[in-house]
Amino acid sequence: MKRVPEKYAELAAEQIISPELLNQIIQESIRTNAPIEDLLLAAGVPRHELLKALTGFYHLPFLEYDEGLLASSDVLALVDLEQLKKELWFPLLREGDEAHVIVSHPNDRKLCEHIKNRLRVGNLHLLVALPSDLIRLIENHQDVNPHFPPAAGRTPLARLRTWLADHRNLLAQHRTSLAKGRTGLAFVRTGVSFISIGLVLLRIFGVGYLIILEAALVALGLAMTVDGIRWYLPARKVGHECLRYPVTEHTFGTTILEVKTDNERPGFVRTPPIQNAEQLRGRWNRLSxxxxxxxxAIDRTDLADERTILATYRTAMARARTGLAFARTGIASIGLGTALLRQFATGPWTILDGFLICLGIAVIFEGVLWYIPGRQAGKECHRTLQETPNHHPIWDFMFQPFHSQVSVDDLPPILAIKGTYGPGIWGTTGLALERTLIAERRNVKSRLRTIMARSRTGLAFIRTGTSVFSVGMGLLVYFGLANPFWTVFNVVLVLIGTLFIADGYYWHLPAMRIKKQFPYCFGDMEIVLPDYGKPSPGWKKVVFSHEDL
Structure with a gap:
């Protein structure tokens, strides 16, 4: 019915458009399946003339898009908004056995019967509207901007941000568990040291007056080792859980992050670039x-997504540090077993020496399994943080510099304020801007935390390298160069330790340079407690001073 040319004959009769051009537009509509009304508007037909022609043809009042035009909630519960876009109709109100409905093709009887059945009414009061206005009205009720998918609505985005916050909570629990596991490994290393000292004293002095001290050292070492293992086992369980989180490119409103549920694990994908989204964002001051x-809201979701990605990197690097703690424990065990094996003659105690060496090898192997993914995460994290400065800050979109304005219409509007007004924010839009700016500042701190986590991982490399270097150098100095095999073994340990130390400084020093650029690590630190019911100068602050620590 939309291809019937009679309803546009008035446009040709009043010479608003030539019959030839009208026929061309009709043929193009048939070929591309695009609404004729949209093509007529693109051809320069005035909107009011087109609405006048439709009203005269259908003998119905017309309705234009109005952001403040809202349908009743009870009638919206009966329809699927995405389906209405395809069918080109929208219900405004249902009263008893009657309903007020906006349609694009009022003379489609089959559609009218379908509307009656869907709304469960017997009579319809129809209004005619352009397809573009009708779709925009439906999108407004989906709480999305023109041509945006339903996932861009503020409610789906808020739901997604809540899930991301919960996921970051889970990652924080993982990092706490891993920190507890590293503390447990420190217990284990200390316990093994106590046990070793007690047994070495026993091997040197035998059973005598030192047996009480030797027994106390061994018992204390066993208690610390068992306690450390109890702290470590939960961390090991956490360490083997999958931490994959997709890294997506933030486009500040031209693509949308969507949730795709696969079985019980949600996944995240970005939509293809949205039609005219970049141009719409570029005319910021013309937006309602x-x-x-x-x-x-889209920006805050993108920022929450970035914080979640950085939290995933920090958790992966915490795993790497836990793996390096494993390695240090294994290195200490191997070094001790090797020293005992070379120092004392072969005998029943040799079994203990071999056990310490084998245990150290197994622990190092376990640590390497944790270390490799964490190191890869650190490299990806460094690359991601290097790309971050290329993103535009929110403030540049809200208040563009005058030199970048291309039209007088794109200049910021003059605020309707007077000198007698008190300080405050600009209603709900100003509140949304303030929340977004706070989210952006949180992201800056999140990036800094990630940089510092990379620095701590570098320091863990240095500690591990120092342990390996010290074991190799200690064995080399104590036992000398008499045995070629052991000499090569000691030199290899020294070289491996040196490589770890150099790699650690490669991670640590750039982070220190970046840290000096931020005020959060020096002097007193203030945390603002937002109260959106008051102007920002009146918000309370919590001050943390180095003197209080």
Missing amino acids: PIMKRRFL
Whole structure:
């Protein structure tokens, strides 16, 4: 019915458009399946003339898109908004056995019967609207900007941000568990040291007056070792859980992060670039307040996504540090077993020496399994942080520099304020901007925390390298160069330790340079407690001073 040319004959009769051009547009509509009304508007037909022609043809009042036009909630519960976009109709109100409905093709009887059945009414009061206005009205009720998918609505985005916050909570619990596991490994290393000292004294002095001290050292070492293992086992369980989280490119509103549920584990993908989204964002000062708030909700979701990615990197690097703690424990065990094996003659105690060496090898192998993924995460993290400065800050979108304005219409609007007004924010749009700016500052701190986590991982490399270097150098100095095999073994340990130390400084020093650029690590630190019911100068602050630590 939309291809019937009679309803546009008035346009040709009043010479608003030539019959030839009208026929061309009709043929193009048939070929591309695009609404004729959209093509007529693109051809320069005035909107009011097109609506006048439709009203005269259908003998119905017309309705244009109005952001403030809202349908009742009870009638929206009966329809699927995505399906309405395809069918080109929208219900406004249902009263008794009647309903007020906006349609694009009122003379489609089959569609009218379908509307009656869907709304469960007997009579319809129809209004005619352009397809573009009708779709935009439906999108407004989906709380999305023009041409955006339903996932861009503020409610789905809020739900997604809540899930991301919960996921970051889970990652924080993992990092705490891993820190507890590393503390447990420190217990184990200390316990093994106590046991070793007690047994060495026993091997040197035998059973005598030192047996009480030797027994106390061994018992204390066993208690610390068992306690350390109890702390470590939960961390080991956490360490083997999958931490994969997709890294997506943030586009500040031209693509949307969507949730794709696969079995019980949700996945995240980005939509393809949305039609005209970049141009819409570029004309920021022409957007209505609600359209700005929708973009800001997308921005906050992108920022939450970035924080989750960085939290995943930090957790992976915490695993690497735990793996390096394993390695140090294994190195200490191997070094001790090797020293005992070379120092004392072969005998029953040799079994203990071999056990210490084998245990150290097994622990180092376990640590390497944790270390390799963490090191890869550190490299990816470094690359991600290097790309971050290329992103535009939120403030540049809200208040563009004057030199980048291309039109007088794109200049910021003059705020309707007076000198007698008190300080505050600009209603809900200003509130959304303030929340987004706070989220952006949180991201800056999250990036700094990730940089510092990379620095701590570098320091863990240095500690591990120092342990390996010290074991190799100690054996080399104590036993000398008499045995070629052991000499090569000691030199290899020294070289491996040196490589770890150099790699650790490669991770640590750049992070220190970046840390000096931020005020959060020096002097007093303030944390603002937002109270959106008050102007920002009146918000309370919590001050942390080095003197209080």
